[in-house]
Structure formats: structure tokens, C-alpha cells
Amino acid sequence: MRFSGLRVLKEGLTGNRGWGPHWRDPAPKPAYDIVIIGGGGHGLATAFYLAKEHGLRNVAVLEKGYLGGGNVGRNTTIVRANYFLPGNSEFYSHSLKLWEGLEQELNYNVMHSQRGLINLFHSDGQRDAAARRGNAMINQGDDAELLDREGVRRLLPYLDYDQGRFPIYGGLYHRRGGTARHDAVAWGFARGASDRGVDLIQNCEVTGIDVEGGQVTGVQTSRGAIRARKVAIVTAGRSGQVAAMAGMRLPIESHILQAFVTEGLKPVLDNVVTFGMGHFYISQSDKGGLVFGGDLDMYPSYAQRGNLPTAEHVMEAGMALMPMIGKARVLRSWGGIMDMTPDGSPIIDRTDIGGLYLDCGWCYGGFKAVPGSGYALAHLLATDRPHDSATGFRLDRFRDGVGLMDEEGTGAQHNLH
Numbered sequence: 001m002r003f004s005g006l007r008v009l010k011e012g013l014t015g016n017r018g019w020g021p022h023w024r025d026p027a028p029k030p031a032y033d034i035v036i037i038g039g040g041g042h043g044l045a046t047a048f049y050l051a052k053e054h055g056l057r058n059v060a061v062l063e064k065g066y067l068g069g070g071n072v073g074r075n076t077t078i079v080r081a082n083y084f085l086p087g088n089s090e091f092y093s094h095s096l097k098l099w100e101g102l103e104q105e106l107n108y109n110v111m112h113s114q115r116g117l118i119n120l121f122h123s124d125g126q127r128d129a130a131a132r133r134g135n136a137m138i139n140q141g142d143d144a145e146l147l148d149r150e151g152v153r154r155l156l157p158y159l160d161y162d163q164g165r166f167p168i169y170g171g172l173y174h175r176r177g178g179t180a181r182h183d184a185v186a187w188g189f190a191r192g193a194s195d196r197g198v199d200l201i202q203n204c205e206v207t208g209i210d211v212e213g214g215q216v217t218g219v220q221t222s223r224g225a226i227r228a229r230k231v232a233i234v235t236a237g238r239s240g241q242v243a244a245m246a247g248m249r250l251p252i253e254s255h256i257l258q259a260f261v262t263e264g265l266k267p268v269l270d271n272v273v274t275f276g277m278g279h280f281y282i283s284q285s286d287k288g289g290l291v292f293g294g295d296l297d298m299y300p301s302y303a304q305r306g307n308l309p310t311a312e313h314v315m316e317a318g319m320a321l322m323p324m325i326g327k328a329r330v331l332r333s334w335g336g337i338m339d340m341t342p343d344g345s346p347i348i349d350r351t352d353i354g355g356l357y358l359d360c361g362w363c364y365g366g367f368k369a370v371p372g373s374g375y376a377l378a379h380l381l382a383t384d385r386p387h388d389s390a391t392g393f394r395l396d397r398f399r400d401g402v403g404l405m406d407e408e409g410t411g412a413q414h415n416l417h
């Protein structure tokens with residue numbers, strides 16, 4: 001089934017009776033070449049690129065709940081390539097390029113909207129850091145512009161420029177940054193993978209990882225044992241728990257991140273805006289809701305909900321930046337489990353167990369990484385060599401300290417990145 005304007009018109013005129021399910025619902029087979037644990041954005045994108053780029057179709061994605069029920073359907077949808085450090089910079093640059101062709105590649109409307117991202121700064125020192133980051137982005141081949149206070153005011157006239165604590169000095173503008181519809185990204189990759197022969201198996205929780213003689217041989221699941229030559233753990237906030245099934249202890253802490261959305265409003269906010277000093281960021285969804293969030297809840301947890309002190313802080317920061325937000329009613333809030341590494345950068349690597357691979361540690365920035373991570377992990381699974389864009393995401397950097405990528409400069413503390 002291909003989507004096209006003509007098809008939408010025809011279905012609209014004939015009662016929308018011609019649409020079928022977007023993916024098959026197969027029973028698990030006894031064995032696969034590759035099993036991917038986790039049907040979030042990263043697992044589904046990996047399956048898609050395995051089939052599309054490497055012709056590997058004897059692949060299953062095992063998801064304990066429903067596809068897209070994890071963080072891929074819970075995030076605030078920001079897509080950007082504004083990283084500073086080598087290692088991260090080329091990876092997110094590659095991922096953004098994949099985003100830019102994704103709708104055509106998937107034949108699916110993921111509503112990728114390059115509406116521009118503005119990171120505000122509030123001091124001379126912060127301006128210098130923003131200029132340095134912008135130069136690194138330009139060197140990487142991405143876009144960046146340094147806006148002064150009046151430049152920001154032209155785009156965002158309703159911010160409070162003279163708040164006593166953090167007066168706005170300017171912003172780093174990344175025009176190719178923006179948002180995408182998160183659920184559609186999961187559905188688009190799922191449909192693309194399923195069409196190419198990958199089995200997507202929902203309500204299938206992995207409960208054990210089978211290892212014999214240092215080599216992975218399969219997994220135990222709530223739907224029976226499944227043998228596999230290769231197994232990839234792609235379970236975001238649950239990565240530590242799933243890796244423990246193979247006797248591994250990961251350098252990851254799981255923390256909660258909350259987000260909030262208001263009632264639908266007329267278009268008011270064209271860009272994505274971040275207010276780092278206040279731990280606040282905001283954009284407006286295509287439905288009109290103001291979507292915003294802040295920092296982690298700051299205590300490790302596997303609960304997909306947060307607590308009131310963080311909610312209160314986020315509201316205060318929102319009011320400080322954009323007082324008019326006080327007139328909007330918050331409709332709902334939710335939380336997701338973040339897989340936080342000590343340096344804030346992810347892991348895409350083999351493990352010491354033959355045939356067992358890891359893709360995790362995305363912290364609160366893994367949505368924009370979905371295509372890039374899927375592409376890189378598929379390459380690693382297919383060739384046993386890291387993809388050029390992801391050579392820095394080694395697991396052993398946490399063992400020997402060589403090649404740590406600490407964008408924030410906050411040191412080895414998971415929840416500060």
C-alpha cells in the first residue's frame with residue numbers, strides 16, 4: 001500500500017474503506033538470524049535499515065507492550081544537529097540528513113517540520129560558548145547563526161527580555177532544527193520494516209538472554225524461547241535491566257523526564273525555544289498545544305510518571321521566560337524513563353558476549369537520533385564494524401576513560417547531562 005495525495009483523495013471520497021493495517025501481526029518463529037529487543041524508535045529503525053540497506057529480513061523485533069508505547073511516543077519531538085564534540089557532532093549531523101529524506105524513504109508523513117531551534121543565552125560567557133558551538137556546527141557542515149537580543153526579539157517578541165535573573169542576551173539559531181510527529185516515526189519505520197519481511201512481535205516480553213560458551217544463542221520470552229545468532233538490546237530506560245539478564249552491569253542510571261502540553265491555541269510559537277538557564281524548553285505542536293518540559297526529576301526510577309516539585313519548577317521557568325503562558329491551561333503531563341550514561345553520550349557497540357549488541361544511553365536526546373542510530377546499529381549488526389558516524393559510541397570508554405564525550409562538561413554524574 002503506497003500513500004499519495006491521489007490515494008488520500010480517493011479514500012476520502014469512498015468512505016476510507018481501502019486502508020489496511022500498517023504492519024503484519026505474525027506469531028514468533030522458533031529462530032531468527034537477528035532478534036532486536038525493544039520496539040521503540042531505535043529498534044524499529046534498526047530493523048528497517050537491516051532489511052533495506054543490508055537485505056537482512058530474517059529479523060524479529062520483540063516488544064513487551066505495543067509498538068511506540070515507550071519513549072518514542074512520549075518525547076517532545078525535537079530534532080536537531082547542534083552538538084559540539086567530535087563523535088557526537090558527525091553522528092547527529094548524519095541523523096539529521098536521514099530525517100530530511102525520511103518521509104520519501106518511508107512513504108510516510110512523519111510531519112518533520114524544520115521550523116528552527118533557538119537556544120537562548122543570558123551572559124557574555126554564555127554568548128562565547130554559543131558562538132563556539134555554532135562554529136563547530138558550521139565546521140561539521142550544519143547550520144548555525146548567532147542572534148543578538150534584537151534578532152531574537154524579532155522572532156520571539158513576547159519573551160520577557162529583562163527578567164532580573166536571566167536577561168536575554170541573544171540566541172544560537174539552528175534553522176534546520178525542528179520537530180517531527182513522534183508516533184508517526186515509530187509507525188513509519190514499523191510499516192517499512194514489516195513490508196520488507198521483518199516480524200514485529202508485540203506483547204512479547206524478553207525475560208532471559210541465553211548465552212552458551214560466551215556466545216548468545218537466543219532469548220526467553222513471555223511467548224516462548226526464540227533462538228538467534230545475534231541479539232541487540234535496544235530498550236532505552238530498561239537497558240540496565242535487560243542487560244542484567246546476560247549478566248552485564250551497564251554504566252547507566254534510569255531517570256524520569258516529564259513533559260507537559262496545554263490546550264490547543266492558535267499559532268503563536270513558530271520555533272523551538274530552549275531556556276537552558278531555567279531548565280525549560282518549548283514548542284507548539286501542529287494541533288496547537290504548547291509542548292514543554294524541563295530537567296530530570298533527579299532521582300532514579302522506572303516509573304513512567306514524575307513528581308510535583310519538577311512540575312512546579314517547569315511552570316515557574318515557563319512563566320519567567322514567557323509570561324503569557326500563564327493564560328494557557330495545561331491539559332496533561334507524562335513521564336518517560338531516560339537511560340542516562342555518565343558522559344551523557346550514547347552507546348552503540350558489541351559486548352564481550354559474542355553476538356550480543358547494545359544500543360542505549362540516549363539520555364533525553366534519543367528521538368532525533370532514531371534514524372541515525374537505526375542506520376548505525378544495522379551496519380554494526382550486518383558487518384560487525386561500527387558505522388563511520390558512530391565510531392565514538394564505544395562501551396569500553398567507561399572502562400578506560402578514553403574517548404568520553406561530555407558535551408555539558410559536568411563530569412561523571414548521570415543525572416547532570
Ligand SMILES: Cc1cc2nc3c(=O)[nH]c(=O)nc-3n(C[C@H](O)[C@H](O)[C@H](O)COP(=O)(O)OP(=O)(O)OC[C@H]3O[C@@H](n4cnc5c(N)ncnc54)[C@H](O)[C@@H]3O)c2cc1C
Nearest residue numbers: 038040041042064070071072076078206336365366367368
Ligand atoms: C518527556 C520526554 C521528552 C523527550 N524529548 C526529546 C526530544 O525533544 N528530542 C529527543 O531527541 N529526544 C527526546 N526524548 C528522548 C527520547 O524519547 C528517547 O531517547 C528515545 O525515544 C529512546 O529510544 P527508543 O525510542 O528506542 O525508546 P523506547 O520507545 O522507550 O523503546 C524501548 C522499548 O523497549 C521495550 N522493552 C523494554 N524492556 C523490554 C523487554 N524486556 N522485552 C521487550 N521489550 C522491552 C519498551 O517497552 C519500549 O517500547 C524525550 C524523552 C522523554 C521521556
